Amino acid sequence: TIVTPQPERLAKLGSKLAAVNVNTDPFLIPLLWIGQVLPAEMQRTLLLPADSILLTDAREVFGAALRGKEPPKVAAVFEDCSQQLDAIFNWRHPLFINKHARSSCAFDDGAMMLDLHGWKRDGISDKILEFLGSHSKTAELFQQPSAAFTITAPVLLVLDKRSLRLPSAWLARGLAREYMTYAEQSYWQRYWGQQGVVFPLGASPFRAPQASTSPVRSQGDALLLRFSGGAYKPWLRRCSAAAVLAAPRCGRSTVDCASVWWQFLSPRLIRAIEATETDASGALLLSATSGRTCVPEPTLVSSSQQTTDADSAAAASAGMGMNGTKVEVLGYFEDPITGKKMVRKRVSRLVKRFVDHGVQPR
Structure with a gap:
């Protein structure tokens, strides 16, 4: 019903x-x-x-x-x-x-x-x-x-x-994202480290070691997978080498998260999800598999931020931040709440902080 x-x-x-x-x-x-x-x-x-x-x-x-x-x-x-x-x-x-x-x-x-x-x-x-x-x-x-x-x-x-x-271990979300925030990296490195497991988590691509098609609870695998948070939906094709490299990675074998999704869904069902037109009787007009939309090409930063980011990168190459603090530009990511493109930096202080343009770090 x-x-x-x-x-x-x-x-x-x-x-x-x-x-x-x-x-x-x-x-x-x-x-x-x-x-x-x-x-x-x-x-x-x-x-x-x-x-x-x-x-x-x-x-x-x-x-x-x-x-x-x-x-x-x-x-x-x-x-x-x-x-x-x-x-x-x-x-x-x-x-x-x-x-x-x-x-x-x-x-x-x-x-x-x-x-x-x-x-x-x-x-x-x-x-x-x-x-x-x-x-x-x-x-x-x-x-x-x-x-x-x-x-x-x-x-x-x-x-x-x-x-x-x-439990937090039940959930793996953001599996359509390109980037992982610094706070997420810190949390998951600590989470896995407490279990004696080390995973090389970086800003990009997004990594979810706990996302598996056959979860093992004793290993901390997730029971709910959400392909949310970004443009890399699993039913979209990766049409370039850059898109393949930027795609989010799932499981300990670091496969494209799309391969996890396809374990549970048939191509016909995916085409039905994508269908936007119906015939005269109201039946969905399924798109051809070869016609599936390509995922957007990965982009590092929006044009509105190029000046600020260029200044930050120049300062980083000199070993100094915009306020005189030593800084290293690590890359860019999209904030999951606002959708805004941001710069990720590593700041040499007693505590590493994540710096968002225009927002004072906590």
Whole structure:
């Protein structure tokens, strides 16, 4: 059975989003309407985005114990401890510092199990809507103002204390990205190092050693794979040597993450996903395999940053940073929250820091 929100409800949601300068189609934000369209007798639902693969029995996630928790939990989420909330939120803001810990782990905002009764009882959809967009309540709440215009940051804030965290080891996400942030590198090197395993993690290509088609829990392999975060979707062809080299790598054998995806999906199904046209009867017109779209060619930096980055590179070649600190330019990456191209640097101080143009390092 396929259920969708009524057009009138979507139109009303669209008006609310437009009023705070959010231009996203409300249909693409199911957390704002899902509680209203599923049958009242349904107690739980499992949300899995189209770019995800669940490698365990769904009942293990669906049956997560939410009862008897304080405060009451309305969702089970897949934790991601390579990202912390203070990288997304202004932890000094009253709405954050009084209720949240800056060191709390982030989690995936697309894949989760919802307790629908608790979700509707506590008005979670409305609470998420309160933090979406540009208005007085969100002023200076986010590290990057653009975070207010996506669903990710509001969901993290609202569900931080209202969700049961499934272990970080269960999740491997960002498997369509070119780059790994310095914070992610540090976390995963420490994570694997504590188990006596060393992986050469660099800025590029993105690496996810825990992403395997046959996960072994005792080895820390992920149970949920998400091909999210970038342009390297597995159903897109790698049409050049540069694209092949930049493609994200999965597993201990460092294969292109696309090969993991294709283990579970037939070419016909992929063509159906890509199909955008129908015939007169409404049937999908499947594209030919040879006609699959190519992944975008990898780019290091946008033209708007070339001057700044050239200056940084010149300073690095002289052994000095823009503020006189010794620095080495390592490469570039795309911020997963804002989509902004950034420079990655290694700064010679007591602690290595990740420096984002225009944002003071923590």
